[in-house]
Amino acid sequence: MTALDPNLNAFARHALPHAVSRLRTERLARSAKPFLARGGIKGERCPGCRLVPSHCLCSVRPVVPTRAGMCLLMADIEPLKPSNTGWLIADVVPDTFAFGWARTEVQPGLLALLADPQWQPYVVFPGEFVDAARVVTQLPPADDLAVGDVAITAAGAAPRPLFILLDATWPEARKMFRKSPYLDRFPVLSLQSEQISRYRLRRSTRDDHFCTSEVASLCLELAGETHAAQALEAYLDVFTHHYLQSKHQLPVDWADALHQRLRRVVMDGSTHDPSVGS
Numbered sequence: 001m002t003a004l005d006p007n008l009n010a011f012a013r014h015a016l017p018h019a020v021s022r023l024r025t026e027r028l029a030r031s032a033k034p035f036l037a038r039g040g041i042k043g044e045r046c047p048g049c050r051l052v053p054s055h056c057l058c059s060v061r062p063v064v065p066t067r068a069g070m071c072l073l074m075a076d077i078e079p080l081k082p083s084n085t086g087w088l089i090a091d092v093v094p095d096t097f098a099f100g101w102a103r104t105e106v107q108p109g110l111l112a113l114l115a116d117p118q119w120q121p122y123v124v125f126p127g128e129f130v131d132a133a134r135v136v137t138q139l140p141p142a143d144d145l146a147v148g149d150v151a152i153t154a155a156g157a158a159p160r161p162l163f164i165l166l167d168a169t170w171p172e173a174r175k176m177f178r179k180s181p182y183l184d185r186f187p188v189l190s191l192q193s194e195q196i197s198r199y200r201l202r203r204s205t206r207d208d209h210f211c212t213s214e215v216a217s218l219c220l221e222l223a224g225e226t227h228a229a230q231a232l233e234a235y236l237d238v239f240t241h242h243y244l245q246s247k248h249q250l251p252v253d254w255a256d257a258l259h260q261r262l263r264r265v266v267m268d269g270s271t272h273d274p275s276v277g278s
Contacts, residue, residue: 018090019098020072021047024079027100031080049091049239050082055246060259061091062235062266064228068161069095069119070216071110073176075168076100085213086167088239092232093216101168103179111182113162120159123183124215125166127190129174134188139223163189163219167212191218211236227265234262 017025049057070093072086079086079100090096099110114121127135139161164183166173177183210218213236220229237258245252253259 017047019096020074020079020084020087020090023074023098023100024087027076027079045082049242050087051242052246055242055252057239057242060235060238060262062231062262063094064092064225064231064266066093066095066220066223066225066228068163068220068223068225068228069093069097070219071113071121071162071164072096072098072167072212073101073110073164073180074098075172075176076102078167083243084167085211085236085239086165088213088232088235089165089216092235093220093228101166101176101180103175106180106182114182114186118159119162121162121164121183121186122189122219123164123166123177123186124189124191124219125173125177127188129177130188130190134186135190136187137190137192139189161219161223163216163223165212165215165219189219189222191215191222230265231262234258234265238262 044053045051046053046056046058049061051057070089072089074086078084079098086098090098097110097113099107113119122136122139127137140158164186166176168176213232217229217233217236220226220232241256241258242252
């Protein structure tokens with residue numbers, strides 16, 4: 001079932017903080033001084049979407065249950081950035097896990113997750129930087145019980161895909177990949193996409209560098225989770241609109257094509273409309 005209930009008040013939506021929200025709270029507790037985002041939104045923020053209350057996004061948050069899961073390994077300050085899109089993944093995909101990354105230590109919860117037999121982890125990273133023997137570009141079908149080295153769970157079903165996303169700047173992500181030996185035993189999923197990133201909240205020198213939310217959408221699509229992929233893609237577009245309108249002190253256009261597409265995708269799972277956001 002997909003949740004998009006405009007009558008659900010903000011308090012109820014924030015009652016159970018998701019993994020990225022909890023990680024942000026933990027990171028703030030360790031901070032010696034308040035985190036101030038450069039060029040970002042100032043003043044009070046909604047705890048559910050990190051935007052100012054006048055531009056709150058919580059009433060249109062989609063939740064789409066998926067077979068696939070997401071594991072975010074986040075660079076130190078990523079959970080604090082209001083423009084971070086890993087938060088959007090946790091909004092949409094219920095089975096999203098988030099852990100802070102450190103070179104010298106690994107959180108026990110992360111190791112336990114990676115060892116859980118219900119999951120088949122895939123490290124999402126460009127194949128050009130990885131030994132070709134580890135690289136995969138496709139996933140086994142959900143109903144295929146024996147593909148390659150994928151083990152069979154006690155219940156007799158193939159493990160669920162768990163996409164490990166390195167949520168960081170590109171230089172940080174490369175360092176995280178090299179210095180995380182506990183990931184070495186997992187296949188590396190190299191995404192093949194001809195899309196151009198539409199992310200506008202941070203600058204990149206390359207059009208083929210995607211934000212974390214865009215990468216998650218591509219992973220979900222590859223896993224056959226088309227509805228969730230489209231919902232997350234549409235949600236990113238709406239979040240970007242709210243964020244930029246707030247930054248420039250302009251009102252939100254709740255009736256624009258972006259909001260209409262999100263409502264359509266969430267309510268009936270309709271396919272991507274190439275005329276919107278292209």
